[in-house]
Amino acid sequence: MEKIKLTSSFDKSADLVLFEGDTLDLLSQIPDGFVQLVVTSPPYNINKQYESKLDMDDYLTQQEKVIKECVRVLNDKGSICWQVGNYVDNGEIIPLDILLYPIFFPLNLHLRNRIVWHFGHGLHASKRFSGRYEVILWFTKGDEYTFNLDAVRVPQKYPNKKYFKGPKRGELSGNPLGKNPTDIWEIPNVKSNHVEKTIHPCQFPIELIERLVLSLTNEGDWVLDPFMGVGSTAIAALMHNRRALGAEIMHEYIEIAKQRIEEAERGTLRIRPMERDVYDPNGTTKNVPPKYVQLKSPSKQLDLFLKDNQLNLFKEENKTK
Ligand SMILES: C[S@@+](CC[C@H](N)C(=O)[O-])C[C@H]1O[C@@H](n2cnc3c(N)ncnc32)[C@H](O)[C@@H]1O
Numbered sequence: 001m002e003k004i005k006l007t008s009s010f011d012k013s014a015d016l017v018l019f020e021g022d023t024l025d026l027l028s029q030i031p032d033g034f035v036q037l038v039v040t041s042p043p044y045n046i047n048k049q050y051e052s053k054l055d056m057d058d059y060l061t062q063q064e065k066v067i068k069e070c071v072r073v074l075n076d077k078g079s080i081c082w083q084v085g086n087y088v089d090n091g092e093i094i095p096l097d098i099l100l101y102p103i104f105f106p107l108n109l110h111l112r113n114r115i116v117w118h119f120g121h122g123l124h125a126s127k128r129f130s131g132r133y134e135v136i137l138w139f140t141k142g143d144e145y146t147f148n149l150d151a152v153r154v155p156q157k158y159p160n161k162k163y164f165k166g167p168k169r170g171e172l173s174g175n176p177l178g179k180n181p182t183d184i185w186e187i188p189n190v191k192s193n194h195v196e197k198t199i200h201p202c203q204f205p206i207e208l209i210e211r212l213v214l215s216l217t218n219e220g221d222w223v224l225d226p227f228m229g230v231g232s233t234a235i236a237a238l239m240h241n242r243r244a245l246g247a248e249i250m251h252e253y254i255e256i257a258k259q260r261i262e263e264a265e266r267g268t269l270r271i272r273p274m275e276r277d278v279y280d281p282n283g284t285t286k287n288v289p290p291k292y293v294q295l296k297s298p299s300k301q302l303d304l305f306l307k308d309n310q311l312n313l314f315k316e317e318n319k320t321k
Helices: 023-027 056-073 096-107 206-216 232-239 251-266 298-320
Strands: 016-020 035-040 074-084 086-089 092-095 110-118 133-140 184-186 222-225 243-248 269-271 291-293
Touching: 016 023, 016 232, 016 251, 023 056, 023 243, 035 056, 035 206, 056 074, 056 096, 074 096, 074 206, 086 096, 092 096, 096 110, 096 133, 133 206, 206 232, 222 232, 232 243, 232 251, 243 251, 251 269
Parallel strands: 016 243, 035 074, 035 222, 110 184, 222 243
Antiparallel strands: 074 133, 086 092, 110 133, 269 291
8 A cells, every 4th residue: 555655844745744833934845836725724813722812913914924925835726715713802703704805805816705614513602693604715816727616516406307498308407417516515513523523622624625625626736734733634635636735833733633644544534424414303314424534645646547547548559550
């Protein structure tokens, strides 16, 4: 089995770079235009154990430095997805995307979607409605960008629906590959009984990142998470033959990220599958069970893939001679 090449500082020949330290120190090692997708959930400045609550202006200045570096390392067809929720101050909410948008806008990025990630679990508020969504701001660097919609289509509600009049009468009216998943994503967040839960207080569900990786990158591309946490972005990227790099300031999270990668290489890491429906107590459909991830080195896989293609090309050419 081809092992994943993991390095702790930037290395073009790696499959995965897990840098322990400040994200700006990793970013400064990455060449211009190197990555295809930046996807992250930055610290929210809400006094989690890994952050000290900053004055809002200082927080935004810090975010601006990281965002500018992310734009520099992004290639022309690439995307940035910044996943954020609310900053809460004395019971008052300040949606972070509203504060961050003015940082992205002057950088000539193009906002393609403001994806609403809706989930069912969280704190129960008593003086306002309980918050049950966060957002992903998806920007592209240019007007020509990678977008593989077919890779992330979801089942049609009425798959057998047909045109009932006109020249296409009797033909299926929906795309047989499924429908566009829209900009509202219903994906459970990682709370206590989620199969992916670690000690991290706010980790990404892997299926959320899989959808972004599959639609916004191609095999072999680099995916960067400047605030890597316990490595959820890396797992989603490697699972689909992409390479990943990211920084994390907390040693214990880096260690958990490494453990998760090792488990995935052994085939023992369990994740919630993308195809599983959200739990419905009155539903009749059977739940898809957790899936075991089996990671292999994407670079090695892709070498093989290229060799296979060359071999096929050679066979084709010789057939016609
Ligand atoms: C919202 S969490 C991201 C969790 C991640 N999405 C996951 O699935 O595990 C933000 C992470 O950024 C890390 N962090 C905060 N400031 C950082 C910095 N300056 N450089 C690198 N990591 C930092 C925190 O320790 C925290 O784990």
